[in-house]
Amino acid sequence: MPAKASAAPSETAERIVETAMELIQTRGFSAISYQDISDRLAIRKASIHYHFPSKADLGIAVVEAYAAALKAHMDAIIADDALTSIAMFDRYCQPFRQLAATPDKICLCGALAGEILALPEPMRPIVKAFFAVHEAWLERMLARGIERGEVRKDIDPAGAARLIFSSLQGALLVRRTADDRNQVEDVIATIKAQFLAPPA
Numbered sequence: 001m002p003a004k005a006s007a008a009p010s011e012t013a014e015r016i017v018e019t020a021m022e023l024i025q026t027r028g029f030s031a032i033s034y035q036d037i038s039d040r041l042a043i044r045k046a047s048i049h050y051h052f053p054s055k056a057d058l059g060i061a062v063v064e065a066y067a068a069a070l071k072a073h074m075d076a077i078i079a080d081d082a083l084t085s086i087a088m089f090d091r092y093c094q095p096f097r098q099l100a101a102t103p104d105k106i107c108l109c110g111a112l113a114g115e116i117l118a119l120p121e122p123m124r125p126i127v128k129a130f131f132a133v134h135e136a137w138l139e140r141m142l143a144r145g146i147e148r149g150e151v152r153k154d155i156d157p158a159g160a161a162r163l164i165f166s167s168l169q170g171a172l173l174v175r176r177t178a179d180d181r182n183q184v185e186d187v188i189a190t191i192k193a194q195f196l197a198p199p200a
Helices: 009-027 034-041 045-051 055-079 085-092 094-100 108-113 121-147 157-178 182-196
Strands: none
Touching: 009 034, 009 045, 009 055, 009 108, 034 045, 055 085, 055 094, 055 108, 055 121, 085 094, 085 121, 085 182, 094 157, 094 182, 108 121, 108 157, 121 157, 157 182
């Protein structure tokens, strides 16, 4: 069996990105180094620098990979015209529930937002764009639900979208601190009751 370090460059780059992603989600960007990744993957730091010359380059690759995966998840949800608003929201929340099931992971971009001013300048607009994309998706979902009579008609979709996304991100942070997975489930249930249930 060939050694891990002998993997094709594209495979090595993917493993580096995946490892960096996990480390950022548990420790934060500023707290990790190429040495941490080198130790995890049993590869030389020179191999990491070959694919990602600077830590900013690696950070950008990680955020882009994470954002692309979640965007694909959201695109698949919004494309299914048969889904109700509740069903759409439940599917949207799957990644948040998966993170809540881990002992210490939070949303990658939520972790990065907490240290936005300490991030390399090229990373900052990508992190900000991540938040904008999610809020826009939630706004679209809510507006669609209002049109279908599945969401309260007296809400502002843009304002509600910001509140929902902020609540989910905050719930993951509190869940990690309190070590209580119900924190996320309670927030999801409250969002459904407040926004996704049309008045009787």
